Amino acid sequence: DTAVSQTPKYLVTQMGNDKSIKCEQNLGHDTMYWYKQDSKKFLKIMFSYNNKELIINETVPNRFSPKSPDKAHLNLHINSLELGDSAVYFCASSQTGLSSGNTIYFGEGSWLTVV
């Protein structure tokens, strides 16, 4: 009964490849996020969708393209992978944009290694 699930959990791929990470939440939340955590544990937001609409798009290379087919799903596609893309990518969700103390729930993370 995982609340926020992402696949794959581990991904090793060569430079230049294109890969996707999928995320699904069964919490009924209307907002979903992609965060990137680098080797220094710094957790940085990349994108956020509210009811399938992109509401946050941080300074992220165009090679990263999120897609939200419905409010329970948010996928991340990465083109032309580079060594620097190696990181842990966390999907997360919350209800109505974090009003007051609404919490953000994270998936288990997808460990991406580009070789």
Place this chain on the structure above:
Amino acid sequence: QKEVEQNSGPLSVPEGAIASLNCTYSDRGSQSFFWYRQYSGKSPELIMFIYSNGDKEDGRFTAQLNKASQYVSLLIRDSQPSDSATYLCALKRGSSASKIIFGSGTRLSIRP
């Protein structure tokens, strides 16, 4: 200046003692503050949130907020080895903001 600053540690505390984790932030418009715990190889999980000045207690955890000093802290009483983890301070800017901004975390080690 980073928006959320934390000492990376490691902070080593003997079992049973109080662990004190600190965080400062730069944007005075920040309204809600969160503490997340992240075990190695796992995802962050929320411990507490606070948005009013003062203290907020939940079990062994106490969050403290001082907006004038732009300072938020987390106290862990009766520290246990299972508290050993990285603690991430985070904030939400504004009442309608839709994202949480994280600090880089403090690694806490509880020694038996």
